[in-house]
Amino acid sequence: MEKPNPNIKMWQGNVACAEGALAAGCRFFAGYPITPSSEIAEVLSRRLPMFGGKFIQMEDEIGAMGATIGASLGGVKAMTATSGPGFSLKQENLGFAAMAEVPCVIINVQRGGPSTGLPTHAAQGELMQARWGTHGDHPIIVLSPCSVRETYDMTVKAFNLSEKYRTPVILLSDEIVGHLTEKVEVPPIEELGLINRKKPTVSPDKYLPYEMDETDIPAMANFGEGYRYHVTGLAHDETGFPTNDPLKIEAQLERLNRKIDRYRDDIVEIETLYTDDAEILVISFGSTARSARRAVANARKNGTKAGLLRQKTVWPMPYREIEAIGANVKRIIVAEMNLGQLAHEVEWAVRRSKPVVRVNKINGEPITPKEIYNSIVIKE
Amino acid sequence: MVMKKFPKITINEQWCKSCEICVEFCPKKVFDMGRFYPVVARPEDCIDCKLCEKLCPDFAITVTSPKET
Amino acid sequence: MDYLQYLRLDKMPHIWCDGCGHGIILKSILRTIDKLGWDKNDIAMVSGIGCSGRTPGYVDFNTLHTTHGRALAFATGLKIAKPKLHVIVVSGDGDAAAIGGNHFIHAARRNIDITMIIYNNYIYGMTGGQVSPTTPSGKKASTAPYGNPDMAFDISRLAQAAGAAYVARSTVYHVGRTDKYIEQALKKTGFSVVEILTPCPTSYGRQNKEGTAVDMMMYQKSNSVSIERAKKMSEEELEGKIITGVFVDKEQECYLSRYNEIVKRAQSIK
Numbered sequence: 001m002e003k004p005n006p007n008i009k010m011w012q013g014n015v016a017c018a019e020g021a022l023a024a025g026c027r028f029f030a031g032y033p034i035t036p037s038s039e040i041a042e043v044l045s046r047r048l049p050m051f052g053g054k055f056i057q058m059e060d061e062i063g064a065m066g067a068t069i070g071a072s073l074g075g076v077k078a079m080t081a082t083s084g085p086g087f088s089l090k091q092e093n094l095g096f097a098a099m100a101e102v103p104c105v106i107i108n109v110q111r112g113g114p115s116t117g118l119p120t121h122a123a124q125g126e127l128m129q130a131r132w133g134t135h136g137d138h139p140i141i142v143l144s145p146c147s148v149r150e151t152y153d154m155t156v157k158a159f160n161l162s163e164k165y166r167t168p169v170i171l172l173s174d175e176i177v178g179h180l181t182e183k184v185e186v187p188p189i190e191e192l193g194l195i196n197r198k199k200p201t202v203s204p205d206k207y208l209p210y211e212m213d214e215t216d217i218p219a220m221a222n223f224g225e226g227y228r229y230h231v232t233g234l235a236h237d238e239t240g241f242p243t244n245d246p247l248k249i250e251a252q253l254e255r256l257n258r259k260i261d262r263y264r265d266d267i268v269e270i271e272t273l274y275t276d277d278a279e280i281l282v283i284s285f286g287s288t289a290r291s292a293r294r295a296v297a298n299a300r301k302n303g304t305k306a307g308l309l310r311q312k313t314v315w316p317m318p319y320r321e322i323e324a325i326g327a328n329v330k331r332i333i334v335a336e337m338n339l340g341q342l343a344h345e346v347e348w349a350v351r352r353s354k355p356v357v358r359v360n361k362i363n364g365e366p367i368t369p370k371e372i373y374n375s376i377v378i379k380e
Numbered sequence: 381m382v383m384k385k386f387p388k389i390t391i392n393e394q395w396c397k398s399c400e401i402c403v404e405f406c407p408k409k410v411f412d413m414g415r416f417y418p419v420v421a422r423p424e425d426c427i428d429c430k431l432c433e434k435l436c437p438d439f440a441i442t443v444t445s446p447k448e449t
Numbered sequence: 450m451d452y453l454q455y456l457r458l459d460k461m462p463h464i465w466c467d468g469c470g471h472g473i474i475l476k477s478i479l480r481t482i483d484k485l486g487w488d489k490n491d492i493a494m495v496s497g498i499g500c501s502g503r504t505p506g507y508v509d510f511n512t513l514h515t516t517h518g519r520a521l522a523f524a525t526g527l528k529i530a531k532p533k534l535h536v537i538v539v540s541g542d543g544d545a546a547a548i549g550g551n552h553f554i555h556a557a558r559r560n561i562d563i564t565m566i567i568y569n570n571y572i573y574g575m576t577g578g579q580v581s582p583t584t585p586s587g588k589k590a591s592t593a594p595y596g597n598p599d600m601a602f603d604i605s606r607l608a609q610a611a612g613a614a615y616v617a618r619s620t621v622y623h624v625g626r627t628d629k630y631i632e633q634a635l636k637k638t639g640f641s642v643v644e645i646l647t648p649c650p651t652s653y654g655r656q657n658k659e660g661t662a663v664d665m666m667m668y669q670k671s672n673s674v675s676i677e678r679a680k681k682m683s684e685e686e687l688e689g690k691i692i693t694g695v696f697v698d699k700e701q702e703c704y705l706s707r708y709n710e711i712v713k714r715a716q717s718i719k
Contacts (some may be wrong), residue, residue: 028530049715054529054708059555063522066515066552070526073513074534080528096516165470223511223527224534226490230506232514241460243504388613397467402661405622434480434624437472437662438462 006204007186013178014039014081014149017107017171018047019186019222020155021079025194027053028078028104030067031061032086035119036175037109040081062091065106069097072104073231075222077159081107083175084117087126088133092170093133096233101210101218101256102164103197105155107171109178110286112364121364124286124337125304130170131315137253139260141165141267142315144172144286148182156370160195165259166217170312174337176287176366200227209240212250231256260316269312274300278307280376281329283322283346285311288367295372306376310317311342322349335359335372385446387428389420399422402432455479455489460507465500468662470621470647471568475504477624477645478537478566481631493534495524495551499575500649501541501568518549521556524563532705535635538565542583543573546602550582558609561704566631567604567642570649578652589656604644605696606668613637614703616696620646620669622691630695639703646691 002203009017017038020092021029029048031041045055054071056063064080071078082090087108097104112118113125125131130142141161143231145151162169199208200219204227211218221227234242235249243249260267272287273296275281280299284292299306309325311318326332334343334356343358350356359366359375389410396417403411403418407429412421426443433443465471480632482492492510498504498517505512511534520538528536533651545553545567556563572590573579580597583604587596605618615637617630627645634641648665650655659665669691676694679687 028526030526049708049712050718052712052716053711056525058522058525058530059551062519063525063552063555066519067529069515070523070528071530072514072525072526074527074530076530078530092516093519093522094622165475222490222531223493223513224531228489228509230514231513232506234483234514299480308587395462397462399468399662401468401662401666405666431624434476435473435619435621436476437465437469438467439456439472439476440462 003326008100009184010181011184011188012039012181013110013145014172015043016148016152016176016184017081017173018043020152021159022047022051022104022126023152023192024077024156024159025160026070026077026079027051028071028076029053030056030064030071030078030080031163032058032064032082034061034083034086034180036111036178037081037083037107039108039178040109042106055090061086062093065090065093068104069093069102072102072225075225076151077103077163079105079107081109083109084113085115087129091129091133095136097168098134098140099233099256100231101166101220102168102231103166104168105162105171105345106168107155107173110172110174112326112362118364120175120331122287122337122366123362123364124174124288125362126172127336127338127341130172137257139257140315140361141167141169141313142172143169143312144314145177146286146310147177148180149184151177152184152186154168156194158186160193163195163197164217165263166197166220167219167260172286174286177275181347195234204228205351208238208369209235209364210238212238212251216255216262264316267313267315267343268316268318268321269309270318271310271312272325273308274305275307275309275325277305278328279305279330280333281307281309281331282333282335282376283309283311283342284335285314285342288337290368292372294369295376298373300371302377304377317345317349319345319349322346326350326354329354331355331357333357333359333372333375335367337361337367384424386424387426387446388398388444389418389423389426389432390444391440392440392442393416393417395438399437401435401437405406405435408430450480451485452476452479455482455508455601457507457509463507464503468648468650468652470570470662471500473621474566474627474645474647475507477627477631479508480630481635484632485635487535491533491535493522493524493527494539495527495536495538496539496663497541497544499541499544499573501504501539501544504539508683515586518547519552520544521549521552521563521565525556525561528561528563529705529708536563537635538563540565540567542567542569542604543581546582546604546607554607554611557608557613557640557642559704560612560614560701562638562640563644564634564637567644568647569604569644570647571655572649572653574649574652578656590653591656605642605647607629608642609696613642613697614701615641615698617642617698618644618646618693620650620691620693622666622669626693633695633698634696639701647660
């Protein structure tokens with residue numbers, strides 16, 4: 001009998017997320033139970049200590065976000081996971097992580113909203129909250145997986161981007177992807193290209209935790225390693241101490257927001273299918289993109305020139321790619337489990353130069369391939 | 381004649397906020413309140429208890445014991 | 450001792466008002482650290498928002514000024530990630546008992562090895578003198594112009610009930626006792642709390658006509674009662690009194706020690 005390949009797993013999306021985090025070097029997780037993300041906490045409560053890592057179930061979502069940031073400052077790759085209502089609660093400290101430039105990963109397995117909404121059903125209503133949930137202009141990276149294997153890969157990528165750019169990174173999953181079970185071939189760890197934060201090379205007395213250098217990404221010292229510096233959510237200067245000097249505040253906040261924009265080509269990833277000669281372009285992300293892919297394939301079989309643009313990176317929004325690919329099509333269809341949060345961005349990207357048709361659903365049921373197909377083949 | 385040694389009390393007027401805690405709580409009433417800042421009016425009465433230093437919220441008072449000088 | 454070696458001198462003088470007791474508490478903390486001989490690199494001071502929240506900015510440690518009420522949450526992650534750090538949380542009464550109340554009771558329950566110094570001045574000073582969870586009933590605040598309708602929290606009793614390993618209360622006037630309690634707290638393995646009553650002459654004192662900082666410290670001097678003496682007093686006699694002393698001092702296994710056992714068990718399965 002053939003020996004089973006130990007690298008082939010039947011994993012649920014949430015399990016793949018937990019395993020991806022471990023592979024990425026995550027050694028701290030703080031969470032709070034919430035459907036449909038709880039499996040991530042459950043798996044990590046069992047698995048993290050096996051690697052000498054630490055798991056803690058905090059008293060609330062806010063505390064879980066705070067502990068995640070604290071652990072990262074201590075030099076450990078740290079993560080938290082949640083869903084809609086919990087994601088709302090995390091926004092305050094998420095803003096702190098962005099402002100103080102503390103790497104960390106936040107998993108949001110989206111469920112139906114608003115409020116308590118539909119705990120066991122999928123939605124994609126947090127596209128905007130993921131970008132603008134916390135107050136003030138801030139940088140953020142948001143990735144959205146559409147399969148179990150991609151959940152694994154993107155969790156690794158989330159850690160890598162977070163460490164590289166000193167920023168919180170959100171993995172915007174949803175109930176369907178989170179609870180889907182698929183075959184996963186786990187890649188060897190050498191292939192993951194793990195990235196660790198840039199550490200200071202200068203002596204402690206010369207260290208500037210928010211230095212304005214040519215990279216826009218300051219080196220980060222971990223607490224307790226000889227660099228005694230100050231971290232605050234207040235507007236601060238290069239030294240990390242609060243300032244009211246408008247020029248210094250402006251310089252820091254502009255760098256903060258610029259650092260993701262200028263590296264957007266390194267961050268943004270999209271998948272395209274039949275877009276070269278497409279007349280109708282379907283744009284989607286997350287679990288809905290699975291239906292979109294099927295709908296586009298069926299349309300092609302029936303002779304309709306449909307194409308797909310799937311956003312693997314949700315934020316920064318791939319405006320340029322949408323504009324370029326969208327330029328040659330007659331019509332764009334945006335399929336998403338909300339009332340048009342992405343469609344609005346797409347309309348902006350193509351400057352309203354052509355019809356952007358919305359395929360939306362917010363009743364907890366997935367958007368089916370047929371629903372998208374019908375809107376592809378409809379005669380104008 | 382041997383001079384009696386007593387502690388040296390210095391007040392950093394850049395940091396002092398004139399709360400008068402030192403003036404009030406010195407057990408030997410060494411300080412008087414001046415026009416803006418406390419003054420060490422009776423240094424010879426100081427018993428080196430350092431209470432003024434400990435109670436000064438502004439890190440403005442330093443008491444140096446005679447042996448330390 | 451030389452306090453200046455622990456200060457970030459370019460940040461001084463500090464922002465606290467004249468007569469604010471926060472500086473007195475900070476001095477007690479620094480004196481105790483100096484006595485214990487701890488390396489500055491091994492100390493992390495974490496705070497939330499408010500007057501107390503500004504403390505870490507002035508001291509030359511690893512310092513973290515977090516969001517309102519969340520200092521303990523950040524500190525919990527930091528301590529778990531880097532157990533060698535001595536993690537000291539400084540907090541005000543609003544920070545600890547209102548917005549951060551949940552983190553407070555759970556840190557105590559968890560018995561994580563963190564020392565929390567609570568600056569209790571009965572008021573939200575930084576935001577302009579609003580009523581806090583420790584403002585005594587009937588006292589005035591900018592959001593309690595007719596007198597506080599609420600009952601006040603007893604922070605030390607709360608910490609005791611929640612399971613902290615060490616709890617003590619002192620006042621800034623009783624500086625010798627404060628030093629002793631902070632030392633015992635810092636040495637304690639587990640969650641330790643020292644609540645220190647500190648005058649806020651600018652907001653609380655003015656609104657309640659309690660006079661200057663000196664007057665408010667005089668009140669502390671003449672109205673403090675030790676736990677032992679308080680036990681023999683009636684409720685009427687204790688009205689308006691400040692009960693000081695060590696409420697809890699017990700040995701119990703701390704969170705990290707229990708978690709290290711979990712790591713061992715998990716690794717033996719593998």
